[in-house]
Amino acid sequence: MEKFLSHTGTAIPLRRSNVDTDQIIPAVYLKRVTKSGFEDGLFSAWRSDPEFVLNKSEYQGATILVAGPDFGTGSSREHAVWALQNYGFKVVLSSRFADIFRGNSQKAGLLTVLLPQDVIEAIWQTIEKDPKTAVTVDLEGKTVRYGDQSVPFQIDDYTRWRLMEGLDDIGLTLKKIDEVGAFEAKRASFKPVTLPALQ
Amino acid sequence: MGKTLAEKIWADHIVSSAANEPDLIYIDLHLIHEVTSPQAFDGLRLAGRQVRRPDLTIATEDHNVPTLNIDQPIADPVSKLQVDTLRANCKEFGVRIHSLGDSQQGIVHVVGPQLGITQPGMTIVCGDSHTSTHGAFGALAFGIGTSEVEHVLATQTLPLIRPKTMAINVEGTLKPGVTSKDIILAIIAKIGTGGGQGYVLEYRGSAIRALSMEGRMTVCNMSIEAGARAGLIAPDETTFAYVKDKPHAPQGADWDAAVAYWKTLQTDADAKFDKEITINADELEPFVTWGTNPGQGLPLNANVPNPADITDAEERGAAERALTYMGLEAGTPLKSVSVDTVFLGSCTNGRIEDLRAAADILKGKKIADSVRLLVVPGSAKVRLQAEAEGLDKVFLDAGGEWRNAGCSMCLGMNPDQLKPQERAASTSNRNFEGRQGKGGRTHLVSPLVAAATAIRGTLSSPADL
Numbered sequence: 001m002e003k004f005l006s007h008t009g010t011a012i013p014l015r016r017s018n019v020d021t022d023q024i025i026p027a028v029y030l031k032r033v034t035k036s037g038f039e040d041g042l043f044s045a046w047r048s049d050p051e052f053v054l055n056k057s058e059y060q061g062a063t064i065l066v067a068g069p070d071f072g073t074g075s076s077r078e079h080a081v082w083a084l085q086n087y088g089f090k091v092v093l094s095s096r097f098a099d100i101f102r103g104n105s106q107k108a109g110l111l112t113v114l115l116p117q118d119v120i121e122a123i124w125q126t127i128e129k130d131p132k133t134a135v136t137v138d139l140e141g142k143t144v145r146y147g148d149q150s151v152p153f154q155i156d157d158y159t160r161w162r163l164m165e166g167l168d169d170i171g172l173t174l175k176k177i178d179e180v181g182a183f184e185a186k187r188a189s190f191k192p193v194t195l196p197a198l199q
Numbered sequence: 200m201g202k203t204l205a206e207k208i209w210a211d212h213i214v215s216s217a218a219n220e221p222d223l224i225y226i227d228l229h230l231i232h233e234v235t236s237p238q239a240f241d242g243l244r245l246a247g248r249q250v251r252r253p254d255l256t257i258a259t260e261d262h263n264v265p266t267l268n269i270d271q272p273i274a275d276p277v278s279k280l281q282v283d284t285l286r287a288n289c290k291e292f293g294v295r296i297h298s299l300g301d302s303q304q305g306i307v308h309v310v311g312p313q314l315g316i317t318q319p320g321m322t323i324v325c326g327d328s329h330t331s332t333h334g335a336f337g338a339l340a341f342g343i344g345t346s347e348v349e350h351v352l353a354t355q356t357l358p359l360i361r362p363k364t365m366a367i368n369v370e371g372t373l374k375p376g377v378t379s380k381d382i383i384l385a386i387i388a389k390i391g392t393g394g395g396q397g398y399v400l401e402y403r404g405s406a407i408r409a410l411s412m413e414g415r416m417t418v419c420n421m422s423i424e425a426g427a428r429a430g431l432i433a434p435d436e437t438t439f440a441y442v443k444d445k446p447h448a449p450q451g452a453d454w455d456a457a458v459a460y461w462k463t464l465q466t467d468a469d470a471k472f473d474k475e476i477t478i479n480a481d482e483l484e485p486f487v488t489w490g491t492n493p494g495q496g497l498p499l500n501a502n503v504p505n506p507a508d509i510t511d512a513e514e515r516g517a518a519e520r521a522l523t524y525m526g527l528e529a530g531t532p533l534k535s536v537s538v539d540t541v542f543l544g545s546c547t548n549g550r551i552e553d554l555r556a557a558a559d560i561l562k563g564k565k566i567a568d569s570v571r572l573l574v575v576p577g578s579a580k581v582r583l584q585a586e587a588e589g590l591d592k593v594f595l596d597a598g599g600e601w602r603n604a605g606c607s608m609c610l611g612m613n614p615d616q617l618k619p620q621e622r623a624a625s626t627s628n629r630n631f632e633g634r635q636g637k638g639g640r641t642h643l644v645s646p647l648v649a650a651a652t653a654i655r656g657t658l659s660s661p662a663d664l
Binding site for chain 2: 020030033170
C-alpha cells in the first residue's frame, strides 16, 4: 500500500445522504476478478444525467469527494473503494461513514475523514463558489485546510500510523502468527470444521 | 460488572490485545462466494501465501449464478469466468466448495445454518454484509471486504476495534399476519440506516424468544440495514434443537460440552449496554418500504409520506428524491400501489418456512394477470424440501415461476432483474435505487405480504384477501 502523509487537490461536492455502495458501484460491475478498471461503474446510474456533479466540467480532475452523511451504506463490496480509487479519488470527507465501507477504505488506502456536518456544509459552499479551491488533507497533522480555513479531524492512532507507513495488515498479523497457533491449540474440540464434508 | 453476549464472544476470541491497537480476533468460520473472493486469492498467490485453515473455510456459488438452465454452461462469459475462478481457487487452495448442481449449493447464509456449521458462540465472517444472519445462533457474525477476506484466508484472524453494544428489546406478542420481517423493518424505521453504526445489536425480549430460528435469521440478517455490522440473539432451547440434527452438529460428549458452553452465552443480568431501545411487538403491523433506503418504511395501512412534513432538511431532501425515483405521490395509500413483480427469496426470506408461509396464502388461488411472481429458494436443499412438500406445485398452479437457488433478483447481478420503472414487492433486504435492476423500484415486504400482493396486484396483507 502507498504511504499517505498529505494530499492536496480539488474537491467535488456530492450533496446526497445515504449513498449506498450499490450507487457507488452497481452489482452488474462486480463480475470482474481484478481490482482495476472499475472507474466506468462509479456512480454509473447517476452519471447518465449530464447535470450530475461528476459530469460538470468545473469539477474534472477533483481528487477529494465531499459526501453527505452515511456514505457507503449497504453491501460490503470493496469494489466501491476500488471504483473511487480507480476514478482518481484519494480522500472522501463525510460526517458519517458506514462501518464496513470505512474499514475497507482504510485497508485499501483510500483516506476517509470524519468531519462535522457543518464543516462539510462550509466546504460544499466554498467549492461550489470556487471549484478550483485547493483542499489539503494532512494526515500527519490531522487537519483539513481549504481557503484560509483549517479544521482538525480525529482518526485513531493505529489506523493513522498504518496509512502513513503504508503497512500491509497481513504482514503485521503474520508477525504474531505464533500467538495464533497458541490460540488454536486451546480451541474447544466441539467447534465445527468444514472438512471432511458431512451432508 | 457483567458482560453482554457480544462482549463474551469477543473475549473468547482474542488472540492478542495491546493498548491503542485493535484486538486480534480469531475467526471460527470463513464463508466464501464468487464475487468478493477472486482478488483475495490473487493476493495470496502474489505473496506466496497459503490458506491457513481450509478446514474452517467453505465456499458456495450464489451471487452471480443463473436460476434457470443450471445444467448448462453459464451464458454470460464474464459471470462464467468469475464462477470458474472460484472453482479453480478452491481446488488450488484445498477449500470445500458447493457448486451449481450440488445439493448443498445455495445462498451462503442459508447453507451455513443448514449444514450445522453455524453454531452459537462462534465468530463467523464472509465477504458479504448479510453475514449478520448467523447472529441468530448467538454467533458474532459480520460482513467483511475483500482485503479482510484475504487477511482471514492467510491468518484466520482479523484486527478489529471492539464495537459498542446496543440492546433492542422487542416485548409482547405479534398479531397474526405480522412476522419477523415486520419486526426488523420497524426497527430500522425507528433507528435509521445509520442508527447501528459502531454497534453490535442484541435482539432481546419475549417477541424475539418466541421466533423460530428462521424468523430470528430474518431479523439478524437486516442488522446491516440499520448500520450495524452484526446483530445477535442469545442461544436457547430453540437454537439447540435446530442445530442438533444438522450434519456438522457436535456428536456425543462433544454435544454435551458444546451445549454446556452455549448455555453460558447470555448477557449477564448486571451487564450494561451502551444503548438500549424498546419496541412494542403488540403494536406492530405488516410493514412496507416506500423509499430508496430500508429506513424509509411504514405500516402497510399508511399513506406515502409528504416530504414537506419532515423537519430535517437532509431527510426531507432524501424523501423528495426517493419519491421521484419511486414514482410515488405524497398522500397515496400504500395499499393502492400496483406492482409488476413479486420476488420471494433471498438470504432474508428464502428459507423453507418463508416458502411455506407464502404457499399457505397462495394455495388454490391465482396471481393477478399483471404480476410476475418469481420464487427463488435460498438453497438447493430448500428447493428439494419444498418440492417434497408440494410447494412448487402451489406456486406454479398460482401462475408463479419456480427457480433454482441463488441470490437472484435480490441484487440483480444475474439475469433476474427488474426493467427500468418496473415495480416489485420483494422479500429481500435492500430497496436502493437500481438494486434489483437499473431504474427498478423496490418495496420491501414479508413473505405473507408478498403472497397477498401477488394475488391482488397491489400492496396487500393477507387480511385484505
